[in-house]
Amino acid sequence: MLVSCLSLLLGACAGAGKTTSGPPPAAAIKAVDSYMIGVDDIVQVTVWRNPDLGITVPVRPDGMISVPLVGDVAAAGKPPAEVAQDIQEKLAAYVRDPQVAVILTDLRSHEYLSRVRVTGAVRQPVSIPYRPGMTVLDAVLAAGGVTEFAAPDRSELHRKLEDSASAYSVRLDRILGKGDLSTNYPVSPGDVITIPERVL
Incomplete structure (x- = not known):
């Protein structure tokens, strides 16, 4: 069930067009x-x-x-x-x-709906409960960090908003290696962070 839901979400993200370099819009907090x-x-x-x-x-x-x-x-x-x-x-x-x-x-x-998922070239792909103030870095660290095969400069944050989904570029290499937090975006419930493997 979780795998199929994740596949559907990533499929929707893939069909949303090119990756956006700017920050994702803040998700509206439901009353x-x-x-x-x-x-x-x-x-x-x-x-x-x-x-x-x-x-x-x-x-x-x-x-x-x-x-x-x-x-x-x-x-x-x-x-x-x-x-x-x-x-x-x-x-x-x-x-x-x-x-x-x-x-x-x-x-x-x-508790199930409000989760953040980290997949790809990380030590341990995870689905963790969302907490206010959580960032991309928090989620990646909860996954044990990236592996030696990761291409952190091509990481993406996938977010579904209303009836559309978008992908946002995350420079995880700069976050981890240089402390550049400009793309260390706040995450929202339902976000999926993907770290691809580098091409050998």
Whole structure:
């Protein structure tokens, strides 16, 4: 699954045209309200004045959660406000004027989606959790650095933005050898850094 997703992303990047030498645009940080619930996320459902109907449950692999009185409700792929509205409408048959809130208490699915991947001529190709402030150098060092067969001057940062993907030139040779941090770009969730092997 991971390999196929990575192949699709790199394929999209390859079809995006030539590599850009300038810095990549900063990825927009999604507001919590626009976060789509995923499988394994933990959600808390509360019903005002009806504490017995409140639950805290993980989203099942089928994308559903089980809610007292109304049964299964689809949660995966929806924002919390929409799930709350669905539950509220179903509860109206049992509770007068229900007021429902859905709160994400543990974003487990986000851990998979928000990763940075380093592939190619590195000691250990890795997929690491994204952290604010992480840079290309941080990710490459987490992969153990480049191998003796690497062509660090041809490294690229691949980023998907909306419906398009772009590749940005990273002079990893200058970053590692000269301390030139001009292309040590901040990374974003979903970025893929590739370090090719040199041509012998």
